[in-house]
Amino acid sequence: MKNHEQAADTEKAIHTDFRNSMTYGEYLHLDKILEGQVRLSDHHDEMLFIIIHQVSELWMKLILHELESSIAAVVKEDLPTAFKQLARVSKTQSQIIQAWDVLSTLTPSEYMEFREKLGQASGFQSYQYRLIEFALGYKTPHVLKIYEKDQELHARLAKAYREPGLYDAAIQALAKAGLSINQDVLSRDYSNPYQKDDSVQAAWLTVYRHTDRYWNLYQLAEKLVDIEDWLQQWRFRHMKTVERIIGFKQGTGGSSGVNYLRKVLDQRFFPELWDLRTEI
Numbered sequence: 001m002k003n004h005e006q007a008a009d010t011e012k013a014i015h016t017d018f019r020n021s022m023t024y025g026e027y028l029h030l031d032k033i034l035e036g037q038v039r040l041s042d043h044h045d046e047m048l049f050i051i052i053h054q055v056s057e058l059w060m061k062l063i064l065h066e067l068e069s070s071i072a073a074v075v076k077e078d079l080p081t082a083f084k085q086l087a088r089v090s091k092t093q094s095q096i097i098q099a100w101d102v103l104s105t106l107t108p109s110e111y112m113e114f115r116e117k118l119g120q121a122s123g124f125q126s127y128q129y130r131l132i133e134f135a136l137g138y139k140t141p142h143v144l145k146i147y148e149k150d151q152e153l154h155a156r157l158a159k160a161y162r163e164p165g166l167y168d169a170a171i172q173a174l175a176k177a178g179l180s181i182n183q184d185v186l187s188r189d190y191s192n193p194y195q196k197d198d199s200v201q202a203a204w205l206t207v208y209r210h211t212d213r214y215w216n217l218y219q220l221a222e223k224l225v226d227i228e229d230w231l232q233q234w235r236f237r238h239m240k241t242v243e244r245i246i247g248f249k250q251g252t253g254g255s256s257g258v259n260y261l262r263k264v265l266d267q268r269f270f271p272e273l274w275d276l277r278t279e280i
């Protein structure tokens with residue numbers, strides 16, 4: 001078939017009458033999504049700034065969706081389902097990291113053109129980011145205050161803050177497999193940040209030394225390490241991109257800026273899984 005005949009053939013098959021059926025844009029609510037890029041300045045580069053944040057928040061929504069479901073799967077001892085979902089979390093994290101390459105095309109001079117329009121707004125107030133941290137077991141109570149003006153959102157965060165995270169579910173799975181875990185870890189208050197524990201370290205070491213016997217737990221551990229690894233890479237790229245754009249200025253959220261972002265790089269989610277690498 002010649003090219004123009006092929007094109008005519010495709011055109012014949014294409015649907016164009018949507019009076020009684022749903023279009024692509026309607027299904028995806030593109031009207032709502034695409035009217036949300038509201039610049040507060042007339043500066044050209046503010047569009048990039050808005051879209052990069054929105055895209056990151058959309059990916060975070062998927063990460064949370066997968067994380068919440070994978071925690072439930074680990075609790076139910078359905079590890080194959082959790083593996084599938086956690087692999088998707090890691091792939092999504094690798095996508096969000098690519099966003100820094102795009103954002104680094106924003107120069108300090110361009111950003112300064114509209115920065116004052118942001119007021120005190122900052123990614124620090126990203127509630128989805130906090131929900132991800134909570135799901136990974138990192139709990140910081142002071143961030144809850146930010147959401148007090150929205151009761152529904154505050155209740156959602158407060159609930160996630162009290163619930164066991166992915167690592168708690170993984171530690172329960174170690175105990176269910178017969179590995180010895182201190183009782184005070186198993187019945188810990190989940191609203192506290194997780195504290196490193198010797199029995200957990202010993203249990204993971206057993207898993208890594210007897211991978212044939214504990215193959216599923218070993219796989220689970222490596223999925224968790226993937227997630228922490230990507231999250232730290234995200235944090236590092238954020239910190240460096242911020243340094244590139246604002247140097248050591250204070251953040252719009254009120255922190256010391258890059259120095260604060262450097263400090264959060266020290267926070268660990270699954271400490272024993274990293275420490276055991278020295279022991280093995």
Ligand code: HEM
Pocket residue numbers: 052053056057103106111122123124125126129238242245246250251252253254255256257258260261264
């Ligand atoms: C020009 C671009 C950006 C600058 C200058 C910037 C700057 C900062 C600074 C200084 C902080 C520390 C809190 C503060 O004082 O504001 C922060 C936190 C944060 N930012 Fe950004 N940021 C940028 C882009 C982004 C993007 C694209 C995202 C993606 C959603 C993001 C997400 C976050 C998050 C989640 C935090 C909290 C980190 C934590 O507390 O561990 N930022 N940002």
